[in-house]
Amino acid sequence: MSKVAVVKGERSLETVYRALDHIPYREALEPWSRVLVKVNFITTKNWATGATTDPVVVEAVINRVRDLGKEVLVVESDAQMTNADKAVVASGMKETLDRVGVEFVNMRHLEDETELPVKNGKALNNIKVARMATDSAIVSAAKLKTHTGTKVTLGMKNMFGILTTKWKARYHVHGMDKVIHDINLTLPPTLTVIDGFVAMEGRGPVHGKPVQMNTIIASTDPVAADATAARAMGINPDTVDHIRWAHESGIGQKDDAQILGDGVEAVKRVFARA
Numbered sequence: 001m002s003k004v005a006v007v008k009g010e011r012s013l014e015t016v017y018r019a020l021d022h023i024p025y026r027e028a029l030e031p032w033s034r035v036l037v038k039v040n041f042i043t044t045k046n047w048a049t050g051a052t053t054d055p056v057v058v059e060a061v062i063n064r065v066r067d068l069g070k071e072v073l074v075v076e077s078d079a080q081m082t083n084a085d086k087a088v089v090a091s092g093m094k095e096t097l098d099r100v101g102v103e104f105v106n107m108r109h110l111e112d113e114t115e116l117p118v119k120n121g122k123a124l125n126n127i128k129v130a131r132m133a134t135d136s137a138i139v140s141a142a143k144l145k146t147h148t149g150t151k152v153t154l155g156m157k158n159m160f161g162i163l164t165t166k167w168k169a170r171y172h173v174h175g176m177d178k179v180i181h182d183i184n185l186t187l188p189p190t191l192t193v194i195d196g197f198v199a200m201e202g203r204g205p206v207h208g209k210p211v212q213m214n215t216i217i218a219s220t221d222p223v224a225a226d227a228t229a230a231r232a233m234g235i236n237p238d239t240v241d242h243i244r245w246a247h248e249s250g251i252g253q254k255d256d257a258q259i260l261g262d263g264v265e266a267v268k269r270v271f272a273r274a
Contacts, residue, residue, distance in 0.1 A: 006264055040141070141158075221253060
């Protein structure tokens with residue numbers, strides 16, 4: 001049975017540690033010598049807006065990865081409307097990474113890329129990613145947000161940014177829920193940590209309203225993490241296509257997870273939707 005930590009607490013390293021300590025993250029990361037922490041830099045807004053990953057969450061993950069003796073990098077790639085190198089500064093992340101001595105890598109600029117075939121996908125035949133993404137563990141350090149197109153943007157939607165092309169808008173014509181499913185079917189994250197210190201409701205993922213939730217959700221099962229986060233937002237995960245399809249494809253489990261920590265009811269809030 002998949003384990004999902006749902007922890008309520010003030011914005012601090014300790015709150016993230018408490019969530020991680022409930023789940024078998026050490027065992028999940030054990031086979032890997034390098035860990036990529038994939039942040040959400042969809043915009044150059046800072047973490048306090050609820051739009052981008054909180055540096056406190058990333059610092060906590062970095063510390064725990066380093067405790068395991070592993071190399072750690074923080075990664076993102078440019079999007080059509082966002083320069084990741086500018087976003088890492090504007091979001092407040094660069095200051096933290098400089099202080100702890102961790103490199104930020106904009107994967108769009110890496111020359112060593114590879115195409116991965118998508119088997120039994122819903123929209124894509126292949127995806128192009130940085131080769132380092134295929135020989136590293138990936139932590140999806142996502143946000144707790146609504147999304148005007150996919151209802152939610154959580155751990156699996158965050159993996160859309162693993163694609164190295166800047167021109168990501170061309171994927172929207174395939175149906176974003178299908179694309180999210182196919183990416184996670186092909187390259188699922190090893191660990192998902194959803195940052196709900198400041199979440200976003202309404203017109204997410206960029207133009208919504210920040211909501212202080214003081215919540216961290218974490219799991220080694222990306223589907224269980226997202227399904228639990230959706231429930232914490234008052235959204236039935238069965239109504240979110242990419243979560244339902246990911247469950248049906250065996251990427252993870254949307255139901256019957258063991259919820260540890262404070263539980264969904266302790267943090268639940270019905271999010272406004274666009």
